[in-house]
Amino acid sequence: MRINAALQAAKALLSESDSASLDAEVLLCLVLQKTRSYLRTWPEQDLPDELALEFWALIKQRQQGIPVAYLTGSREFWSRDFLVTTDVLIPRADTELLIELCLKLIPTNKASNIIDLGTGSGIIAITIAAERPLTELTGTDFSLAALSVAKLNAEKHQISNVQFYQSNWFANVPDDTFQMIVSNPPYIAEDDEHLKLGDLRFEPSSALIAAESGLSDIRIIAHEAYSRLDKGGYLLIEHGYNQEQQVQAIFKDGNYQNIQTITDLAGLPRVTYGQRSTT
Numbered sequence: 611m612r613i614n615a616a617l618q619a620a621k622a623l624l625s626e627s628d629s630a631s632l633d634a635e636v637l638l639c640l641v642l643q644k645t646r647s648y649l650r651t652w653p654e655q656d657l658p659d660e661l662a663l664e665f666w667a668l669i670k671q672r673q674q675g676i677p678v679a680y681l682t683g684s685r686e687f688w689s690r691d692f693l694v695t696t697d698v699l700i701p702r703a704d705t706e707l708l709i710e711l712c713l714k715l716i717p718t719n720k721a722s723n724i725i726d727l728g729t730g731s732g733i734i735a736i737t738i739a740a741e742r743p744l745t746e747l748t749g750t751d752f753s754l755a756a757l758s759v760a761k762l763n764a765e766k767h768q769i770s771n772v773q774f775y776q777s778n779w780f781a782n783v784p785d786d787t788f789q790m791i792v793s794n795p796p797y798i799a800e801d802d803e804h805l806k807l808g809d810l811r812f813e814p815s816s817a818l819i820a821a822e823s824g825l826s827d828i829r830i831i832a833h834e835a836y837s838r839l840d841k842g843g844y845l846l847i848e849h850g851y852n853q854e855q856q857v858q859a860i861f862k863d864g865n866y867q868n869i870q871t872i873t874d875l876a877g878l879p880r881v882t883y884g885q886r887s888t889t
Contacts, residue, residue, distance in 0.1 A: 611662060613638070614653035620669050633678050637668045640682050677809040688737045692763050697755035698731040699817045700809055705794055707874050708848050708881050709737050712792055715844055715883075716742050723786060725750065725838075727779050727793040727831060730817060732760030732772070734792060739764075739772045747772035750783060753816070779827075780834050787843070791835045794848040795827040796820040825856055832864045839886040846883040854879035 611619075620634035627633055635646050641664045642648065657665070668681055679685040679700045685692055687701035688709060694700055716722055716738070722745045726735040729749030739747040749772060751757050757774050764772055777783050798818045804810055810818060820827045828847055835845045845866060849857050854871045861869045866884030874880040 611657050612653070613649055613655050613657055616657050616662065616665060617649065620665070623669055623673060627672070633672055634669070636678055636682060637672065638665055641665045641668065675808075675811060677812055679809075680812060687733045688741075690737070690740070690767060692731055692733055692736075693759055693766065694731055695755070695759055696812065697753060697814060698759050699794075699813050701731065701733045704874050704880055705733065705848060707872060708734065708792065708794060708846060709741075711846060711872060711881055711883065712738055712790065713741055715846075716745060716790065718742065718744075720744060721746065722789045724748070724790040724792065725783065725788050727791065728795050728817070728827075729760050729774065730756050730794075732763045732774070734794065735760070735772050735774075736764055736767055736769050738792075739769045740767060743771060745771060748783065748786075748788075749774045750777040750779065752776060752778045753814075756814075756817075779831060780838060783838075787838055787840050789840050790844045790846070791831075791839060792846045793831055795831060797824045797828060797849045797853065799824040823856075824850060824853065825860070828853075828857055829860055832860045832866070836864050836866070836886055841886055842888040843886050844883055845886075846881060848881050849879075851878035851880065854882065857882045 617634050621630045624630035624633050635649055639646055641661050671681055677700055679694045680696055683694060685694045685701045688706060692701055724738060724745050725748040727750050729735050729751050732749055735747045735749035739745060749760055754776055757776055760774055775782055796818050797820055800819050858869055861884040867887055869884040871879045871882045
């Protein structure tokens with residue numbers, strides 16, 4: 611079978627995916643170890659039988675709903691390629707909003723001490739460390755498997771100004787204070803119907819689901835973070851599109867000042883941040 615025919619057949623098999631063409635191309639590139647431009651340049655090239663078998667095996671798994679990122683073992687985030695396994699969440703574009711806001715608030719000309727709570731694959735800590743090389747980053751996660759992925763990603767991107775701790779939020783973190791505390795914690799309610807859809811079905815539930823309608827971990831972080839912030843330091847938390855009012859109320863109860871919520875590209879509330887008092 612030729613490349614173009616294989617792609618057409620795969621696209622038909624993946625018709626329930628809203629990205630069938632892209633899925634097929636990405637998986638064929640993985641098998642061929644080629645770029646997508648190769649597929650367009652050599653559409654009439656024959657697909658060897660052994661590679662065709664690998665390709666159809668991947669297509670079958672994708673038909674079952676397994677996310678492309680878990681099949682390829684990687685996902686791009688902030689123009690960098692990150693290793694991804696089933697032990698971590700798949701990086702999403704929404705989290706780039708959190709990075710944008712962090713970079714606006716972090717000085718470019720002096721050192722800062724920043725912690726990423728629930729680091730997962732390390733995308734937040736590593737991206738900030740790469741973009742702000744004067745900063746010292748700490749990443750925490752209670753999952754050793756997730757931390758292993760984060761460490762591999764730090765090595766892959768040659769990031770030396772980040773360290774990782776196995777910790778349930780601040781529990782095992784040395785008694786430092788920070789100029790910034792950032793987190794993309796679990797924030798989905800246990801009965802949320804979205805958990806039965808798409809990639810969420812395959813991602814680690816411990817990184818997705820929180821009690822109290824998805825707010826329990828946000829409450830814990832906001833409560834514990836205040837005493838770990840320097841005066842004037844920032845807490846930034848990614849949350850659900852329908853949690854703006856509750857998260858702002860949590861910040862207000864925690865005595866944070868200058869509380870703001872930022873919307874994502876779809877215009878939905880996505881990141882709330884606040885400051886510790888400067889006095």
